[in-house]
Amino acid sequence: MLSRLFLGVSLLAAIVALSFAGGASAATTCKPPKYPGSGYFTSLSVTKTSCSTGVKVAKAYYKCRVAHGVKGHCGKKVLGYTCHETRRSIATEIDAKVTCKRGSKRVVHSYQQDV
Amino acid sequence: MARDDSLMERFEQHGLSRFRARDAVWAVLLVSTLLVVLAGDSARRAGEQMNPGIGRDLVLLVGKPAGAIADALPFARLADKATAWASPDEALNGQGSFATLAASPAGIPPVTPDAFTPAQLGTKPPAPRPLKRVLVTGDSMSTPLDTSVARALAGTGVKVTREPHLGSGISKSFLVDWGELSSTQVRKLHPDAVVVFIGANEGFPFERDGREIKCCGAPWAAEYANRVRAMMNTYRADGRARVYWVKLPTVRSKPRSAIGRVVNAAIDVAAEPWKSQVRVIDTIATFTPNGYRDAMEIDGQDTIVRQPDGIHFNDAGSAYLARIVLDRVRQDFAVER
Numbered sequence: 001m002l003s004r005l006f007l008g009v010s011l012l013a014a015i016v017a018l019s020f021a022g023g024a025s026a027a028t029t030c031k032p033p034k035y036p037g038s039g040y041f042t043s044l045s046v047t048k049t050s051c052s053t054g055v056k057v058a059k060a061y062y063k064c065r066v067a068h069g070v071k072g073h074c075g076k077k078v079l080g081y082t083c084h085e086t087r088r089s090i091a092t093e094i095d096a097k098v099t100c101k102r103g104s105k106r107v108v109h110s111y112q113q114d115v
Numbered sequence: 116m117a118r119d120d121s122l123m124e125r126f127e128q129h130g131l132s133r134f135r136a137r138d139a140v141w142a143v144l145l146v147s148t149l150l151v152v153l154a155g156d157s158a159r160r161a162g163e164q165m166n167p168g169i170g171r172d173l174v175l176l177v178g179k180p181a182g183a184i185a186d187a188l189p190f191a192r193l194a195d196k197a198t199a200w201a202s203p204d205e206a207l208n209g210q211g212s213f214a215t216l217a218a219s220p221a222g223i224p225p226v227t228p229d230a231f232t233p234a235q236l237g238t239k240p241p242a243p244r245p246l247k248r249v250l251v252t253g254d255s256m257s258t259p260l261d262t263s264v265a266r267a268l269a270g271t272g273v274k275v276t277r278e279p280h281l282g283s284g285i286s287k288s289f290l291v292d293w294g295e296l297s298s299t300q301v302r303k304l305h306p307d308a309v310v311v312f313i314g315a316n317e318g319f320p321f322e323r324d325g326r327e328i329k330c331c332g333a334p335w336a337a338e339y340a341n342r343v344r345a346m347m348n349t350y351r352a353d354g355r356a357r358v359y360w361v362k363l364p365t366v367r368s369k370p371r372s373a374i375g376r377v378v379n380a381a382i383d384v385a386a387e388p389w390k391s392q393v394r395v396i397d398t399i400a401t402f403t404p405n406g407y408r409d410a411m412e413i414d415g416q417d418t419i420v421r422q423p424d425g426i427h428f429n430d431a432g433s434a435y436l437a438r439i440v441l442d443r444v445r446q447d448f449a450v451e452r
Contacts, residue, residue, distance in 0.1 A: 038424050040255070040282040042290055088289065090318045090330070091370050095287060110290070112282035112316060114424070 027108065030054050036062055037070065038114040039093070047106040057081050057100050058109040070094075070113055081107060091115065153194040155185030211298030211349055213288055213342050229354060229389045246271075246448035250306035250350075252278040253313035256363070259430055260312055263437035271451040276304055284316035285342050286330070294342065297349040301356075308444055309350040312361040315426055318374040331377040340381035347385055351392045357447045358393040359440055360386065365403035367425025372407070394443050401439065402432070 030051035032041035036059065046054040057079055064074035071094065074083060081100035088095045094113040099106065150158075158174065159182030185191035209215075233240040249268065251261035261277035268275055278300065283291045293313075300306075321328040321338045328334045343360075350358045362382055363375040379399075386393040402411065402420060410419045413435050420432030428436060444450065 042282040088287075088319065090320075092318055092368065092374065093316060095282075095290065095319075112290075114426075 027106070032109065033059060035111065037066060039112045042095075042110045042112055044107075044109045046108075047104075049102075049105040049107065053079075053105075054107045054109070057107040058098075058111075061098055061100065061109075062111070070115055081105075089115075151181040151184055152188055152190050153185070154191060155181030155183075156191055158182065207292065207295040207299055209295060210302075211294045211345065212292050213294040213345065214292070216294070216341055216345055224388070227388065229391050230387060232390050235390070240446075243445070243447060243449040244307070246273050246307050246444070246450050248304060248306045249273055249275045249308045249310065249444075250278060250300060250304055251275060251310040251312075252280070252300065253311050253361075254283050254315050255279060255281045255427060256315050256361075257310075257312040258433075260310070260361075260428065260433045260436055260440075263430070263433045264310060264440065266434075267437050267441055268450065273450065276306070282316060283313075284319065285313060285346070286317045286319040286321060286335075286339060294345050294349075297346045301349055301352055305352075306350075306356055308357050308359065308448065310359045310361065310440055310444075311346070311350070314363045314375060314378040315366075315371075317378050318371075331374055336377050336381045336384075339378065340385040343382055343385035344388070347389060347393045351389055354389075354392055356392070357444075358389075359396055359443060360393060361396045361436070361440065362398055364398040364428075365407045367407045367421075371426065394447075396440060396443060398436065398439075402428075402436075 027045040027047045028051065030044040030046055032044040033055045035041050041058055044051070044054050044058055060078040061074055061081075061083055064076065064078050065072050067074075071089075073085070077083075078100065079102075081102040083098050083100040085096050085098045093115055095110070096113070097108070097110045099108050155178070159178035249264065251257055251264050258277070258279040258281075261275070261279060265275040265277060280291055280296070283293070285293050288294075300309075317339070318330040320330060321335065323338060328338055347358055347360065350356060360382055362379045365372050366375060382395055386395050402408075407425065409421050409425075410417055412418070413420070413431065418431050418435075420428055420435065422429045441450070
Protein backbone atom coordinates (compact mmCIF):
# COMPACT_ATOMS: atom_id res chain seq x y z
CA MET A 1 0.00 0.00 0.00
CA LEU A 2 2.76 2.41 1.03
CA SER A 3 4.89 1.58 -2.02
CA ARG A 4 1.93 2.27 -4.34
CA LEU A 5 1.32 5.58 -2.58
CA PHE A 6 5.03 6.35 -2.83
CA LEU A 7 5.03 5.54 -6.55
CA GLY A 8 1.99 7.75 -7.17
CA VAL A 9 3.38 10.66 -5.22
CA SER A 10 6.78 10.31 -6.91
CA LEU A 11 5.13 10.39 -10.32
CA LEU A 12 3.14 13.48 -9.35
CA ALA A 13 6.26 15.11 -7.98
CA ALA A 14 8.16 14.32 -11.17
CA ILE A 15 5.45 15.92 -13.31
CA VAL A 16 5.31 18.97 -11.03
CA ALA A 17 9.11 19.22 -11.14
CA LEU A 18 9.03 18.89 -14.92
CA SER A 19 6.45 21.68 -15.03
CA PHE A 20 8.57 24.05 -13.02
CA ALA A 21 11.70 23.03 -14.87
CA GLY A 22 9.91 23.90 -18.08
CA GLY A 23 11.50 27.31 -17.81
CA ALA A 24 14.85 25.63 -18.44
CA SER A 25 13.90 25.25 -22.09
CA ALA A 26 12.91 28.91 -22.25
CA ALA A 27 15.02 31.30 -24.30
CA THR A 28 18.41 32.49 -23.09
CA THR A 29 19.19 36.13 -23.75
CA CYS A 30 22.61 36.72 -25.33
CA LYS A 31 24.72 39.82 -25.95
CA PRO A 32 24.17 40.78 -29.60
CA PRO A 33 27.35 40.90 -31.68
CA LYS A 34 28.71 43.99 -33.41
CA TYR A 35 26.72 44.64 -36.54
CA PRO A 36 28.81 44.07 -39.66
CA GLY A 37 27.19 46.97 -41.54
CA SER A 38 25.49 50.27 -40.74
CA GLY A 39 22.99 49.54 -37.99
CA TYR A 40 22.73 47.27 -34.98
CA PHE A 41 21.76 43.83 -33.85
CA THR A 42 19.24 44.99 -31.25
CA SER A 43 18.58 41.64 -29.53
CA LEU A 44 19.61 37.99 -29.61
CA SER A 45 18.18 34.99 -27.80
CA VAL A 46 18.68 31.26 -28.17
CA THR A 47 16.78 28.14 -27.15
CA LYS A 48 18.47 24.75 -26.82
CA THR A 49 21.67 26.05 -28.34
CA SER A 50 24.56 28.26 -27.25
CA CYS A 51 24.96 32.00 -27.52
CA SER A 52 28.05 31.53 -29.69
CA THR A 53 25.92 29.55 -32.16
CA GLY A 54 23.32 32.31 -31.98
CA VAL A 55 25.98 34.89 -32.86
CA LYS A 56 27.16 32.76 -35.81
CA VAL A 57 23.61 32.31 -37.11
CA ALA A 58 22.81 36.05 -36.82
CA LYS A 59 25.99 37.01 -38.68
CA ALA A 60 25.48 34.31 -41.33
CA TYR A 61 21.93 35.50 -41.85
CA TYR A 62 23.16 39.08 -42.27
CA LYS A 63 25.68 37.93 -44.90
CA CYS A 64 23.00 35.98 -46.76
CA ARG A 65 20.56 38.91 -46.60
CA VAL A 66 22.84 41.71 -47.77
CA ALA A 67 24.14 39.59 -50.66
CA HIS A 68 21.12 41.10 -52.39
CA GLY A 69 21.76 44.64 -51.10
CA VAL A 70 20.93 46.16 -47.71
CA LYS A 71 17.22 45.88 -48.49
CA GLY A 72 17.66 42.26 -49.63
CA HIS A 73 16.12 39.09 -48.23
CA CYS A 74 17.67 35.73 -47.39
CA GLY A 75 15.81 32.88 -49.02
CA LYS A 76 18.01 29.92 -48.07
CA LYS A 77 19.04 28.02 -44.95
CA VAL A 78 21.90 29.49 -42.90
CA LEU A 79 24.11 27.03 -40.99
CA GLY A 80 21.26 24.52 -41.29
CA TYR A 81 18.71 26.91 -39.78
CA THR A 82 15.52 27.89 -41.59
CA CYS A 83 14.80 31.55 -40.93
CA HIS A 84 11.66 33.64 -41.03
CA GLU A 85 11.79 37.43 -40.95
CA THR A 86 9.20 40.05 -39.99
CA ARG A 87 10.07 43.58 -41.11
CA ARG A 88 9.02 47.13 -40.40
CA SER A 89 10.55 49.51 -42.87
CA ILE A 90 10.64 53.23 -43.46
CA ALA A 91 12.62 55.14 -46.07
CA THR A 92 15.67 55.46 -43.84
CA GLU A 93 15.87 52.13 -42.04
CA ILE A 94 14.65 48.57 -41.68
CA ASP A 95 13.78 47.02 -38.33
CA ALA A 96 13.25 43.28 -38.34
CA LYS A 97 12.82 40.26 -36.10
CA VAL A 98 14.33 37.03 -37.43
CA THR A 99 13.42 33.59 -36.07
CA CYS A 100 15.71 30.75 -37.17
CA LYS A 101 14.88 27.11 -36.36
CA ARG A 102 16.78 23.87 -36.68
CA GLY A 103 14.75 21.08 -35.09
CA SER A 104 14.08 22.16 -31.52
CA LYS A 105 16.96 24.65 -31.62
CA ARG A 106 15.94 28.23 -32.08
CA VAL A 107 17.82 31.50 -32.58
CA VAL A 108 15.85 34.73 -32.50
CA HIS A 109 17.50 38.05 -33.28
CA SER A 110 16.41 41.50 -34.26
CA TYR A 111 18.33 44.07 -36.21
CA GLN A 112 18.17 47.66 -37.32
CA GLN A 113 19.62 48.27 -40.76
CA ASP A 114 20.29 51.81 -41.94
CA VAL A 115 19.23 52.28 -45.55
CA MET B 116 15.16 -13.75 8.13
CA ALA B 117 15.89 -12.26 4.73
CA ARG B 118 18.95 -10.02 4.71
CA ASP B 119 18.18 -6.34 4.39
CA ASP B 120 20.51 -5.26 1.60
CA SER B 121 19.54 -1.61 1.81
CA LEU B 122 22.42 -1.09 4.23
CA MET B 123 20.12 1.04 6.38
CA GLU B 124 21.51 -0.67 9.46
CA ARG B 125 24.57 1.51 9.11
CA PHE B 126 22.37 4.46 10.10
CA GLU B 127 20.08 2.60 12.44
CA GLN B 128 22.92 1.31 14.60
CA HIS B 129 23.96 4.90 15.30
CA GLY B 130 20.38 6.07 15.79
CA LEU B 131 20.55 8.29 12.70
CA SER B 132 17.46 6.92 10.97
CA ARG B 133 14.96 9.40 12.29
CA PHE B 134 12.59 9.64 9.32
CA ARG B 135 10.38 7.06 7.66
CA ALA B 136 9.44 6.67 4.00
CA ARG B 137 6.05 8.13 4.89
CA ASP B 138 7.81 11.32 6.04
CA ALA B 139 9.45 11.60 2.62
CA VAL B 140 6.05 11.23 0.96
CA TRP B 141 4.65 14.00 3.13
CA ALA B 142 7.66 16.21 2.42
CA VAL B 143 7.21 15.77 -1.34
CA LEU B 144 3.49 16.51 -1.01
CA LEU B 145 4.19 19.61 1.08
CA VAL B 146 6.77 20.97 -1.39
CA SER B 147 4.48 20.24 -4.35
CA THR B 148 1.61 22.05 -2.65
CA LEU B 149 3.83 25.04 -1.86
CA LEU B 150 5.04 25.16 -5.48
CA VAL B 151 1.48 25.06 -6.78
CA VAL B 152 0.22 27.72 -4.37
CA LEU B 153 3.20 30.08 -4.66
CA ALA B 154 4.30 29.57 -8.26
CA GLY B 155 1.59 27.65 -10.06
CA ASP B 156 1.33 30.39 -12.67
CA SER B 157 4.98 29.96 -13.68
CA ALA B 158 4.34 26.26 -14.41
CA ARG B 159 1.51 27.25 -16.74
CA ARG B 160 3.64 29.95 -18.37
CA ALA B 161 6.55 27.54 -18.85
CA GLY B 162 4.20 25.08 -20.54
CA GLU B 163 2.78 27.72 -22.84
CA GLN B 164 6.30 28.68 -23.96
CA MET B 165 7.28 25.09 -24.85
CA ASN B 166 7.19 23.66 -28.33
CA PRO B 167 4.13 21.47 -29.09
CA GLY B 168 4.62 17.84 -28.04
CA ILE B 169 4.08 15.38 -25.24
CA GLY B 170 6.36 17.33 -22.91
CA ARG B 171 4.25 20.46 -23.33
CA ASP B 172 1.03 18.46 -22.86
CA LEU B 173 2.34 16.94 -19.62
CA VAL B 174 3.52 20.29 -18.26
CA LEU B 175 0.22 21.96 -19.14
CA LEU B 176 -1.69 19.04 -17.60
CA VAL B 177 -0.26 20.13 -14.26
CA GLY B 178 0.44 23.78 -15.11
CA LYS B 179 -3.12 24.79 -16.02
CA PRO B 180 -4.82 23.65 -12.79
CA ALA B 181 -1.77 24.83 -10.80
CA GLY B 182 -2.03 28.24 -12.48
CA ALA B 183 -5.76 28.40 -11.77
CA ILE B 184 -5.15 27.64 -8.09
CA ALA B 185 -2.35 30.24 -7.90
CA ASP B 186 -4.57 32.83 -9.62
CA ALA B 187 -7.41 32.19 -7.17
CA LEU B 188 -5.23 32.58 -4.08
CA PRO B 189 -3.26 35.69 -3.06
CA PHE B 190 -0.06 33.83 -2.15
CA ALA B 191 1.55 33.79 -5.62
CA ARG B 192 1.20 37.58 -5.93
CA LEU B 193 2.60 38.06 -2.41
CA ALA B 194 5.53 35.75 -3.22
CA ASP B 195 6.20 37.67 -6.44
CA LYS B 196 6.26 40.97 -4.55
CA ALA B 197 8.45 39.56 -1.78
CA THR B 198 11.03 38.22 -4.23
CA ALA B 199 10.87 41.02 -6.83
CA TRP B 200 14.16 42.45 -5.58
CA ALA B 201 15.92 39.29 -6.75
CA SER B 202 14.82 39.68 -10.37
CA PRO B 203 17.91 40.07 -12.57
CA ASP B 204 15.92 41.65 -15.39
CA GLU B 205 15.18 45.30 -15.75
CA ALA B 206 11.42 45.10 -15.49
CA LEU B 207 9.37 47.59 -17.47
CA ASN B 208 6.13 47.41 -15.55
CA GLY B 209 3.97 49.41 -17.91
CA GLN B 210 4.16 52.54 -15.77
CA GLY B 211 4.45 55.63 -17.99
CA SER B 212 3.96 53.66 -21.21
CA PHE B 213 3.26 55.71 -24.34
CA ALA B 214 0.17 53.52 -24.77
CA THR B 215 -1.41 55.38 -21.85
CA LEU B 216 -0.87 58.87 -23.30
CA ALA B 217 -4.15 60.71 -23.69
CA ALA B 218 -5.10 61.36 -27.30
CA SER B 219 -6.62 64.77 -26.64
CA PRO B 220 -6.45 66.29 -23.17
CA ALA B 221 -9.69 67.96 -22.14
CA GLY B 222 -9.68 71.67 -21.31
CA ILE B 223 -6.84 74.16 -21.52
CA PRO B 224 -3.72 73.02 -19.71
CA PRO B 225 -2.72 75.70 -17.20
CA VAL B 226 0.58 77.56 -17.52
CA THR B 227 2.64 77.05 -14.38
CA PRO B 228 5.61 79.04 -12.97
CA ASP B 229 7.85 76.18 -14.17
CA ALA B 230 7.39 77.50 -17.73
CA PHE B 231 9.59 80.55 -17.07
CA THR B 232 13.31 80.78 -16.55
CA PRO B 233 14.77 83.43 -14.23
CA ALA B 234 16.68 84.84 -17.24
CA GLN B 235 13.42 85.38 -19.14
CA LEU B 236 11.93 87.25 -16.19
CA GLY B 237 15.10 89.11 -15.22
CA THR B 238 15.08 87.58 -11.74
CA LYS B 239 17.96 86.09 -9.74
CA PRO B 240 18.59 82.44 -10.56
CA PRO B 241 18.57 79.97 -7.65
CA ALA B 242 21.94 79.04 -6.16
CA PRO B 243 23.53 75.98 -7.83
CA ARG B 244 22.78 72.74 -6.01
CA PRO B 245 25.22 69.89 -5.38
CA LEU B 246 25.27 67.31 -8.17
CA LYS B 247 25.39 63.67 -7.12
CA ARG B 248 23.90 61.52 -9.88
CA VAL B 249 23.84 62.05 -13.64
CA LEU B 250 22.12 59.81 -16.15
CA VAL B 251 23.20 59.98 -19.81
CA THR B 252 20.78 58.10 -22.01
CA GLY B 253 19.19 57.88 -25.44
CA ASP B 254 19.81 55.91 -28.61
CA SER B 255 23.17 55.47 -30.32
CA MET B 256 23.55 59.28 -30.44
CA SER B 257 24.11 59.22 -26.66
CA THR B 258 27.32 57.28 -27.03
CA PRO B 259 30.22 58.16 -26.90
CA LEU B 260 28.76 61.39 -25.45
CA ASP B 261 28.09 59.38 -22.27
CA THR B 262 31.74 58.38 -22.04
CA SER B 263 32.86 61.99 -22.59
CA VAL B 264 30.53 63.24 -19.83
CA ALA B 265 31.72 60.50 -17.45
CA ARG B 266 35.34 61.31 -18.25
CA ALA B 267 34.80 65.05 -17.71
CA LEU B 268 33.15 64.42 -14.34
CA ALA B 269 35.69 61.85 -13.16
CA GLY B 270 37.10 62.75 -9.75
CA THR B 271 34.31 65.20 -8.91
CA GLY B 272 32.32 62.69 -6.83
CA VAL B 273 29.47 62.70 -9.33
CA LYS B 274 28.15 59.27 -10.26
CA VAL B 275 27.49 59.04 -13.99
CA THR B 276 25.22 56.26 -15.27
CA ARG B 277 25.43 55.53 -18.99
CA GLU B 278 22.40 53.92 -20.56
CA PRO B 279 22.47 53.94 -24.36
CA HIS B 280 19.76 51.83 -26.03
CA LEU B 281 21.18 51.24 -29.48
CA GLY B 282 18.76 51.18 -32.38
CA SER B 283 15.85 52.40 -30.26
CA GLY B 284 13.58 55.34 -30.98
CA ILE B 285 10.67 57.26 -29.51
CA SER B 286 8.59 56.48 -32.60
CA LYS B 287 9.40 52.75 -32.52
CA SER B 288 7.93 51.42 -29.31
CA PHE B 289 8.01 47.90 -30.74
CA LEU B 290 11.68 47.79 -29.71
CA VAL B 291 11.54 49.66 -26.41
CA ASP B 292 8.82 51.90 -24.97
CA TRP B 293 10.75 54.99 -23.88
CA GLY B 294 7.77 56.11 -21.78
CA GLU B 295 8.12 53.00 -19.65
CA LEU B 296 11.90 52.97 -19.82
CA SER B 297 12.24 56.56 -18.58
CA SER B 298 9.94 55.78 -15.64
CA THR B 299 12.05 52.76 -14.75
CA GLN B 300 15.29 54.75 -15.03
CA VAL B 301 14.05 57.47 -12.68
CA ARG B 302 12.66 54.96 -10.19
CA LYS B 303 15.91 53.02 -10.18
CA LEU B 304 18.55 55.77 -10.39
CA HIS B 305 16.98 58.98 -8.98
CA PRO B 306 19.23 61.19 -11.13
CA ASP B 307 19.71 64.89 -10.30
CA ALA B 308 20.50 65.59 -13.95
CA VAL B 309 19.46 63.66 -17.04
CA VAL B 310 21.21 64.15 -20.38
CA VAL B 311 19.10 62.82 -23.26
CA PHE B 312 20.33 62.47 -26.85
CA ILE B 313 18.00 60.48 -29.07
CA GLY B 314 16.54 60.70 -32.55
CA ALA B 315 18.75 58.82 -35.00
CA ASN B 316 16.13 56.15 -35.65
CA GLU B 317 12.92 58.11 -35.86
CA GLY B 318 10.32 58.42 -38.62
CA PHE B 319 8.20 55.33 -37.92
CA PRO B 320 4.45 55.81 -38.18
CA PHE B 321 2.40 56.15 -34.98
CA GLU B 322 -0.90 54.46 -34.35
CA ARG B 323 -3.59 56.46 -32.66
CA ASP B 324 -7.20 55.30 -32.29
CA GLY B 325 -6.66 52.69 -34.99
CA ARG B 326 -5.32 55.29 -37.43
CA GLU B 327 -1.79 55.43 -38.74
CA ILE B 328 0.01 58.77 -38.46
CA LYS B 329 2.81 58.85 -41.02
CA CYS B 330 5.96 60.88 -40.65
CA CYS B 331 6.55 63.85 -40.94
CA GLY B 332 3.62 66.27 -40.97
CA ALA B 333 2.19 68.25 -38.07
CA PRO B 334 0.12 65.31 -36.71
CA TRP B 335 3.26 63.16 -36.49
CA ALA B 336 5.25 66.04 -34.94
CA ALA B 337 2.47 66.54 -32.36
CA GLU B 338 2.44 62.86 -31.41
CA TYR B 339 6.23 62.83 -31.18
CA ALA B 340 6.19 66.00 -29.04
CA ASN B 341 3.60 64.44 -26.71
CA ARG B 342 5.88 61.46 -26.18
CA VAL B 343 8.94 63.64 -25.63
CA ARG B 344 6.94 65.79 -23.20
CA ALA B 345 5.91 62.69 -21.24
CA MET B 346 9.55 61.65 -20.99
CA MET B 347 10.67 65.16 -19.98
CA ASN B 348 8.00 65.18 -17.27
CA THR B 349 9.26 61.84 -15.98
CA TYR B 350 12.92 62.88 -15.99
CA ARG B 351 12.29 66.25 -14.30
CA ALA B 352 10.82 64.30 -11.36
CA ASP B 353 8.34 66.96 -10.21
CA GLY B 354 11.02 69.63 -10.45
CA ARG B 355 13.63 67.81 -8.36
CA ALA B 356 15.83 67.06 -11.38
CA ARG B 357 17.09 68.98 -14.39
CA VAL B 358 16.85 67.64 -17.94
CA TYR B 359 19.35 68.44 -20.71
CA TRP B 360 17.74 67.34 -23.98
CA VAL B 361 20.19 67.53 -26.87
CA LYS B 362 18.72 68.34 -30.28
CA LEU B 363 19.90 66.56 -33.41
CA PRO B 364 22.65 67.94 -35.62
CA THR B 365 22.15 67.86 -39.38
CA VAL B 366 23.16 64.48 -40.78
CA ARG B 367 24.62 63.65 -44.18
CA SER B 368 21.54 61.83 -45.53
CA LYS B 369 18.86 64.23 -46.75
CA PRO B 370 15.87 61.99 -45.83
CA ARG B 371 17.28 61.55 -42.32
CA SER B 372 17.89 65.29 -41.99
CA ALA B 373 14.26 65.94 -42.92
CA ILE B 374 13.13 63.67 -40.07
CA GLY B 375 15.66 65.30 -37.73
CA ARG B 376 14.22 68.73 -38.48
CA VAL B 377 10.75 67.57 -37.36
CA VAL B 378 12.20 65.85 -34.29
CA ASN B 379 13.98 69.07 -33.28
CA ALA B 380 10.80 71.11 -33.73
CA ALA B 381 8.91 68.63 -31.55
CA ILE B 382 11.58 68.82 -28.82
CA ASP B 383 11.24 72.63 -28.68
CA VAL B 384 7.46 72.43 -28.32
CA ALA B 385 7.61 69.58 -25.80
CA ALA B 386 9.85 71.52 -23.41
CA GLU B 387 7.66 74.63 -23.23
CA PRO B 388 5.85 73.85 -19.93
CA TRP B 389 9.08 73.35 -17.97
CA LYS B 390 11.60 75.86 -19.25
CA SER B 391 12.94 76.29 -15.70
CA GLN B 392 13.77 72.58 -15.47
CA VAL B 393 14.23 71.28 -19.01
CA ARG B 394 17.18 72.69 -20.98
CA VAL B 395 17.05 72.18 -24.74
CA ILE B 396 20.58 72.11 -26.13
CA ASP B 397 20.98 73.05 -29.76
CA THR B 398 23.71 71.37 -31.79
CA ILE B 399 23.06 72.83 -35.23
CA ALA B 400 24.49 76.29 -34.54
CA THR B 401 27.73 74.75 -33.32
CA PHE B 402 28.23 71.68 -35.47
CA THR B 403 26.26 72.17 -38.70
CA PRO B 404 25.41 75.89 -39.09
CA ASN B 405 25.45 75.70 -42.88
CA GLY B 406 24.42 72.10 -43.39
CA TYR B 407 26.23 68.83 -42.76
CA ARG B 408 29.99 68.83 -42.27
CA ASP B 409 32.47 66.18 -41.18
CA ALA B 410 34.98 68.56 -39.63
CA MET B 411 35.07 71.89 -37.81
CA GLU B 412 37.51 74.04 -35.92
CA ILE B 413 37.97 73.09 -32.28
CA ASP B 414 40.51 75.01 -30.16
CA GLY B 415 42.09 76.39 -33.33
CA GLN B 416 42.46 72.99 -35.00
CA ASP B 417 40.46 71.60 -37.89
CA THR B 418 38.97 68.46 -36.33
CA ILE B 419 36.85 65.62 -37.70
CA VAL B 420 33.82 65.45 -35.43
CA ARG B 421 31.56 62.90 -37.16
CA GLN B 422 31.74 59.16 -37.67
CA PRO B 423 31.99 57.76 -41.22
CA ASP B 424 28.23 57.01 -41.19
CA GLY B 425 27.49 60.74 -41.36
CA ILE B 426 25.07 60.41 -38.43
CA HIS B 427 26.95 60.05 -35.15
CA PHE B 428 29.59 62.16 -33.45
CA ASN B 429 33.02 60.59 -33.05
CA ASP B 430 35.10 60.86 -29.86
CA ALA B 431 36.30 64.40 -30.65
CA GLY B 432 32.79 65.60 -31.54
CA SER B 433 31.31 63.97 -28.45
CA ALA B 434 33.97 65.46 -26.20
CA TYR B 435 33.18 68.92 -27.59
CA LEU B 436 29.44 68.36 -27.17
CA ALA B 437 30.06 67.17 -23.58
CA ARG B 438 31.76 70.51 -22.88
CA ILE B 439 28.67 72.37 -24.13
CA VAL B 440 26.30 70.16 -22.10
CA LEU B 441 28.38 70.39 -18.92
CA ASP B 442 28.69 74.18 -19.23
CA ARG B 443 24.88 74.25 -19.05
CA VAL B 444 24.82 71.71 -16.20
CA ARG B 445 27.22 73.91 -14.20
CA GLN B 446 24.72 76.77 -14.35
CA ASP B 447 22.29 74.60 -12.35
CA PHE B 448 24.65 72.57 -10.18
CA ALA B 449 27.82 73.12 -8.21
CA VAL B 450 30.38 70.80 -9.80
CA GLU B 451 34.11 70.75 -9.10
CA ARG B 452 36.26 71.46 -12.11
